[in-house]
Amino acid sequence: MNNILSIGTRLRDRYKIIDVLSHQTAFGITYKIVDSHHPNKPTRILKQLKKTTAAKLDIEYLSTSKQEIILKQYWLECLRLFRIESQTLAKLGENYQQIPTIFEYFDEQDEYFYVQEYIEGLSLTTEIRQGKRLSESQTISLLIEILEILEYVQTYPNYSVIHRDIKPENIIRRSADNKLVLIDFGLAKEVTVSGTKIGSIKGGTKGYIAPEILLGRVSFASDIYSVGMIGVFAITGEDPAYTATLAENWQSKANVSQEFTSVLNKMVCESYKQRFQNATEALVALRNLLKNTPHSQLPLKLISQLIVGIVLVIVVISTIIITKKTDTTLIADGKEQEGQLTQSDPKELINGKHYDIYNFTSGKQKYLTVEIVSKNFNPTFTIRKVNEDNFISVKNISTKENNFTATFMLENGQYELKIKSINMALGNYAIKAWVTDK
Ligand SMILES: Nc1ncnc2c1ncn2[C@@H]1O[C@H](COP(=O)(O)OP(=O)(O)O)[C@@H](O)[C@H]1O
Numbered sequence: 001m002n003n004i005l006s007i008g009t010r011l012r013d014r015y016k017i018i019d020v021l022s023h024q025t026a027f028g029i030t031y032k033i034v035d036s037h038h039p040n041k042p043t044r045i046l047k048q049l050k051k052t053t054a055a056k057l058d059i060e061y062l063s064t065s066k067q068e069i070i071l072k073q074y075w076l077e078c079l080r081l082f083r084i085e086s087q088t089l090a091k092l093g094e095n096y097q098q099i100p101t102i103f104e105y106f107d108e109q110d111e112y113f114y115v116q117e118y119i120e121g122l123s124l125t126t127e128i129r130q131g132k133r134l135s136e137s138q139t140i141s142l143l144i145e146i147l148e149i150l151e152y153v154q155t156y157p158n159y160s161v162i163h164r165d166i167k168p169e170n171i172i173r174r175s176a177d178n179k180l181v182l183i184d185f186g187l188a189k190e191v192t193v194s195g196t197k198i199g200s201i202k203g204g205t206k207g208y209i210a211p212e213i214l215l216g217r218v219s220f221a222s223d224i225y226s227v228g229m230i231g232v233f234a235i236t237g238e239d240p241a242y243t244a245t246l247a248e249n250w251q252s253k254a255n256v257s258q259e260f261t262s263v264l265n266k267m268v269c270e271s272y273k274q275r276f277q278n279a280t281e282a283l284v285a286l287r288n289l290l291k292n293t294p295h296s297q298l299p300l301k302l303i304s305q306l307i308v309g310i311v312l313v314i315v316v317i318s319t320i321i322i323t324k325k326t327d328t329t330l331i332a333d334g335k336e337q338e339g340q341l342t343q344s345d346p347k348e349l350i351n352g353k354h355y356d357i358y359n360f361t362s363g364k365q366k367y368l369t370v371e372i373v374s375k376n377f378n379p380t381f382t383i384r385k386v387n388e389d390n391f392i393s394v395k396n397i398s399t400k401e402n403n404f405t406a407t408f409m410l411e412n413g414q415y416e417l418k419i420k421s422i423n424m425a426l427g428n429y430a431i432k433a434w435v436t437d438k
Pocket residue numbers: 021022023024025028030045100116117118119120123169170172183184185186
């Protein structure tokens with residue numbers, strides 16, 4: 001068994017583990033790390049190949065020597081897939097923004113790793129949720145966005161890939177440009193000749209996995225099924241992971257056009273031979289639906305989208321103006337400053353929470369500690385480097401009664417610290433800050 005590395009561990013004297021994101025799946029362990037060799041100390045993702053046990057493979061009834069042989073074979077196959085995963089990703093992500101870039105593959109003390117780009121954003125599980133239905137046109141647009149990535153990975157010369165685990169958790173909407181990024185190629189399989197191939201290691205997620213994969217038959221159409229099931233989830237508001245029969249009876253749970261019904265049915269039909277065979281075919285059908293939208297509806301739709309757009313621009317501009325007005329400089333002299341979170345503070349568009357922004361300029365690399373004392377609300381802190389990054393939430397806030405303290409490591413540059421309340425509570429607070437070298 002390989003050990004899950006603990007937070008704080010350093011690898012290659014360079015990568016420091018700051019979080020364990022996942023160790024539940026069979027093949028890999030996913031960590032959030034910081035690359036201390038890079039001048040910007042960026043966050044990255046580290047993948048470690050996981051070892052298995054006789055119990056997990058259900059072969060404990062065999063003699064020890066047989067178990068060892070099987071475990072060895074299994075490990076070699078995992079290692080092969082892990083290498084393929086990193087090489088394929090490295091190729092596919094090289095000049096393409098919607099797959100994480102791979103930086104390095106290495107092994108250390110018989111453990112195997114690769115380092116990949118960290119995508120800041122939220123997964124599709126926040127856009128598609130149980131009980132929330134998207135409209136037909138929203139669902140079509142979302143499917144097109146996903147299929148465009150799939151088309152890229154399916155048509156890449158010599159490195160085309162079947163992902164085999166497409167589901168909302170494995171698609172992140174990057175906050176920087178609002179584009180989708182496909183992650184978790186842990187089960188991906190290189191396809192040399194397009195068409196079908198027998199899989200040697202099974203995986204995938206209930207509800208999204210194409211039925212033929214369970215029989216060991218994998219093809220590009222298997223990924224079309226998974227994307228289709230994301231569409232089914234979006235349009236019905238029901239998660240296929242929990243409703244077994246959704247692929248067959250989703251139509252009774254949604255109110256959609258005949259045309260879209262037949263396209264989605266063709267994506268999720270049980271027989272892979274009758275499905276769209278690849279992303280390009282599915283894209284053609286979905287784009288045709290958009291083209292064939294009755295013209296009389298178009299102007300109305302356009303006008304309403306335009307109005308929504310204008311309102312959004314006004315809201316964003318006024319938020320920026322308000323934000324600018326209420327910007328305050330944080331003086332790190334250890335003295336208390338008074339603050340107040342009120343209804344008239346700017347608020348976040350998504351969750352409606354009011355916030356205060358503090359500016360801080362850091363001359364050299366140092367640690368900034370910020371302490372908030374408030375009887376009215378429990379604060380959360382997010383921080384970003386101005387003009388460079390998105391706000392990152394700070395998790396290690398220490399709490400003592402009404403006293404909340406967090407420490408940030410800063411480089412040279414200008415930062416913005418955002419203070420808001422965990423819930424919607426508002427009120428007075430005192431803020432104190434100081435810097436240290438460690
Ligand atoms: N490149 C990445 N950028 C940001 N978050 C990631 C990235 N890769 C993985 N994650 C996060 O870690 C979680 C687990 O990683 P994933 O690659 O999906 O492995 P698993 O096979 O365990 O699902 C993801 O659901 C996502 O939240």
